[in-house]
Amino acid sequence: MSLSSIVLPDRRAAGWLLVALTSGVLASGSSVALLATSAWLISAAAAQPPVLVLMVAIVAVRAFGIGRGLFRYVQRLAGHDAAYRLLARTRARMTDRLEELAPVGLDLRRGDLLARLLLDVDCVLDLWLRVVLPVVVAAVTATATVALIGALQPVIGVQVGFAVLVACIMVPWLTAATARHAERSIAKGRGEVAARASESLQSAADLVAFGAVDDVICAFADADVRLAAAERRSAWSAGLGNALLVLCVGGATVSGLVVGSRSHLAGPTLAVLVLTPLALLDVLGEIPLAAQIAARVRGSLDRLREVLAAPRPATGPASPHALPRDRSLRVHGLRAGYGDGPDVLQVGDIDVPEGGRVLITGPSGSGKSTLAAVLLRLLDPRAGEVNLGGFDLTQLDSEKVRSAIGLLTQDCYVFDTSIRENLLLACPDASDLQLWNALHRARLGDFVERLPRQLGTMVGEHGARLSGGERQRLAFARLLLARHDVLILDEPTEHLDEETARALLMDLFGAAGSRTVVLLTHRPELVPYPLPQIVRLSRRTQC
Numbered sequence: 028m029s030l031s032s033i034v035l036p037d038r039r040a041a042g043w044l045l046v047a048l049t050s051g052v053l054a055s056g057s058s059v060a061l062l063a064t065s066a067w068l069i070s071a072a073a074a075q076p077p078v079l080v081l082m083v084a085i086v087a088v089r090a091f092g093i094g095r096g097l098f099r100y101v102q103r104l105a106g107h108d109a110a111y112r113l114l115a116r117t118r119a120r121m122t123d124r125l126e127e128l129a130p131v132g133l134d135l136r137r138g139d140l141l142a143r144l145l146l147d148v149d150c151v152l153d154l155w156l157r158v159v160l161p162v163v164v165a166a167v168t169a170t171a172t173v174a175l176i177g178a179l180q181p182v183i184g185v186q187v188g189f190a191v192l193v194a195c196i197m198v199p200w201l202t203a204a205t206a207r208h209a210e211r212s213i214a215k216g217r218g219e220v221a222a223r224a225s226e227s228l229q230s231a232a233d234l235v236a237f238g239a240v241d242d243v244i245c246a247f248a249d250a251d252v253r254l255a256a257a258e259r260r261s262a263w264s265a266g267l268g269n270a271l272l273v274l275c276v277g278g279a280t281v282s283g284l285v286v287g288s289r290s291h292l293a294g295p296t297l298a299v300l301v302l303t304p305l306a307l308l309d310v311l312g313e314i315p316l317a318a319q320i321a322a323r324v325r326g327s328l329d330r331l332r333e334v335l336a337a338p339r340p341a342t343g344p345a346s347p348h349a350l351p352r353d354r355s356l357r358v359h360g361l362r363a364g365y366g367d368g369p370d371v372l373q374v375g376d377i378d379v380p381e382g383g384r385v386l387i388t389g390p391s392g393s394g395k396s397t398l399a400a401v402l403l404r405l406l407d408p409r410a411g412e413v414n415l416g417g418f419d420l421t422q423l424d425s426e427k428v429r430s431a432i433g434l435l436t437q438d439c440y441v442f443d444t445s446i447r448e449n450l451l452l453a454c455p456d457a458s459d460l461q462l463w464n465a466l467h468r469a470r471l472g473d474f475v476e477r478l479p480r481q482l483g484t485m486v487g488e489h490g491a492r493l494s495g496g497e498r499q500r501l502a503f504a505r506l507l508l509a510r511h512d513v514l515i516l517d518e519p520t521e522h523l524d525e526e527t528a529r530a531l532l533m534d535l536f537g538a539a540g541s542r543t544v545v546l547l548t549h550r551p552e553l554v555p556y557p558l559p560q561i562v563r564l565s566r567r568t569q570c
Contacts, residue, residue, distance in 0.1 A: 034328070035116060040109040044155065047106035051164035054098035055310045061091035062306040063299050070298040086480050102160075110155045117151045120143070121331065126341055127407075141225065142218040143330050145359055150327035157320045159311035166195060168310045174302060176283075180290065183283045183300050190279035192306070194272055194311045200320030202268035209260035213323060216254035218330070223247045229489075261319060268315025272308070301426045342407060347424040350431060351416030354381045354512040354543050356402070360411035362400050363394070370409065372397040377562055382541045388551040389564030395547040396436075398564075399517045402545070404428045415513075433511030435523035435535075437501035441490030446475060447482040449501060453508040461508065468538040469498060469504035496527045501534060513543040520553055528553045 036044055068084040092399045121144060177184025227234065227243050227271055234240050280301060288295045358377040364370040372394030378383045391393055400406040401413055404425040413420045420428060450462050457465075462482060466472040474497065478484045490498040499519055506514065516535060520528030533555040536544065545553070551561070 034113065034154065036109060036113055036155075037116070040112045042114070043109035044107045044160070047102045047160060048126030048163055050098045050102035050105060051160055052167045054095050054245075054420050055164055055168040056171060057091045057098060058309055059094035059168060059303060059306040061088060061095060061280075062173070063303045064088050064091060066298040066302040067295045070295040073294070084381060088215075092483070106156055106160055110152045113155065114148065114151050118148050121148055121334065124335060128334070128337055142221040143334060146217050147327035147330050150324045150331075153320050153330075154324050156319045157313075158324060161317050165310050165314055166178040169307055172303065172307060175304060179296060180283075180287065180292070180300055186282045187279045187307075188288065190275045191307065191311070194275045194307075195314060198268055198271045198275065199314050201271065202264050202315045203318040205260075205264040205320050207269060209257045209264065212257035213261060215252065215324070215326070215330075215331065216250065216257055220247070220254055221252050249275055263321075265316060265319050268318065269312070272311055272315055275306045276304055276311070279307075296320045309494045331490055343404075343425050344422050345438045347427075348418055350423060351418050354380060354431065355383075355414075355416055356543060357414040357417075358398075358411070358512065359414075361398070361401065361408050361413060362410040363397050363406060363408045365397075365406070372401075372564070374398065374562065374564060377554045377560070379545065379560065380541055382543055383560070384536070384544045384558045385546070385560040385562065386551060386554060387547050387562045387564065388549060389401075390549055393549075393564035395549070395564060396567055399434060399436075399515050399545075399547060402513075402515060403432055403434055417425045422499065431511060432513040433506045433509055433516060434515045434517060435499070435506050435519050437518035439499065439505075441486055441498050441501060443486070443488045445480075445483050445485055446501065449486065450482075450505050450508055453505040453525040454510070457508055464505075465504040466501075467553070468507055469500045470538070471504060495523050496531055499523070499531060500534070503538065507538060511542070513545070514539055515545045515547065517547045518549070519546075520548065520550060525553065529555055557570050 064084055064087045068081060068088060071084070072081055115330050125140070125144070134489055173188040173191055175185055208564075223243075223246060227247060234243055283299075283304060284301045292300070344395050355381040356377070358374060361372065361374045362370050363372040371392075374394070377385060377387070387395060387398065397406065401408055402420070404420055404423070407421060415423065415431070427445055442452075446466075447459075447462060450465065451457060454461070459482065463472055465552065475481055475484070484492075486492050486498075486501070490501070493501065505517075519535060520531055523531065528550070532546075535553070546558070548554075
């Protein structure tokens with residue numbers, strides 16, 4: 028997926044952008060014509076001619092005044108319609124891309140990733156509404172204005188044309204050159220501030236417990252200071268661009284007055300030639316800002332390009348094989364790792380029959396979670412093979428594999444909503460009876476029945492109103508509702524005391540029924556009864 032494929036407009040959006048461009052030119056042209064006509068009308072009226080001489084100009088002033096507002100409204104309406112369509116499409120495609128990379132293909136901090144998905148994707152709006160449209164509208168209107176002035180007085184037309192060229196080329200170039208570093212720093216700084224804020228809020232309790240709050244606040248303040256400094260440099264660049272623009276337009280006006288006064292032009296004509304360039308100040312006023320924003324957009328697009336260019340950790344076959352009915356698992360000579368790094372997992376043979384149980388144990392860093400990622404088709408193996416029902420996983424559709432194989436991690440995400448809504452994520456059409464059945468099988472039904480609002484009880488942010496064991500049981504009930512045939516339990520007892528952990532494992536194995544279960548843990552002593560197969564991993568298997 029290329030960057031151009033998600034930021035360029037489709038046919039419908041392009042049509043609305045064309046309407047916005049046409050309306051913008053008509054609105055800006057009406058502004059210039061309004062000032063030119065008003066200048067002629069006031070100058071001509073000073074000589075007190077018959078009123079019929081002024082009637083056409085009077086009507087034209089009214090028409091241009093009404094047209095300017097009307098065309099500007101159409102421009103904003105059409106332009107925002109097209110831009111928001113593009114924004115929705117871009118955000119949807121970026122989300123799809125993140126889904127392809129998650130979770131093992133994203134080497135980004137959570138806050139920075141959120142900033143890219145929200146703030147950096149929003150640059151699509153700025154690209155079209157604040158860069159492309161204003162620049163094109165200004166160029167067309169300024170060209171027409173210079174042609175009008177040149178028709179009345181060629182010398183003044185040349186002077187105004189030179190001022191317009193400087194305003195359209197030199198001013199934005201200088202503005203962009205002075206703002207380039209600042210604008211890229213703003214995009215990066217926003218991601219840094221968002222990342223630090225997200226991490227600080229999520230680990231607030233631990234930071235207080237270990238007395239690290241002051242250090243975190245200082246680091247956050249430093250990131251904020253850097254962002255504020257970049258924004259000040261950006262504002263200085265914008266001010267410089269506006270000052271140069273005023274100088275160009277003012278210079279064209281003064282030079283027009285000097286040349287016109289020496290040419291012995293009629294009063295109304297001289298007024299038109301001198302005052303019309305002033306209307307260009309409003310037309311060209313958005314160009315320095317557009318150049319500044321263009322530098323910011325480029326920085327944001329570079330950050331989006333990094334996400335789009337990231338290699339997929341797991342690739343699917345062009346013609347995937349149908350998902351087999353058999354749910355047996357077999358692993359042989361497996362090696363796996365992340366990116367260009369070393370192997371983090373090496374395992375010999377694992378053979379789990381359908382409905383079987385296997386315990387895979389080893390210290391932290393021995394590759395247990397990497398094995399789970401390979402089994403879920405989130406990561407491609409570097410060597411060896413992994414079979415489901417006798418078929419290589421790499422020859423099966425990833426989505427269908429994950430419909431058959433489910434995962435319960437040590438830190439399953441629980442959303443800040445009700446118990447019912449958390450369960451319905453796994454099966455949106457499930458009835459309350461099915462929800463209660465899953466809760467009771469996860470040994471959480473009695474607890475929920477004692478709650479005042481039962482299924483409607485809010486669990487709090489990250490399940491803060493539940494204990495660690497209750498969060499895991501809620502996540503397991505959600506896993507059961509998804510009707511997976513193979514369950515991977517990756518450190519489900521982490522952060523739990525021994526008694527709670529042992530009881531949780533007993534209940535998990537009981538609720539799994541005839542499903543195939545793969546238990547990954549570094550605490551094998553908590554397993555309530557002996558399992559037929561035990562595989563031990565070691566850090567020494569890494570290369």
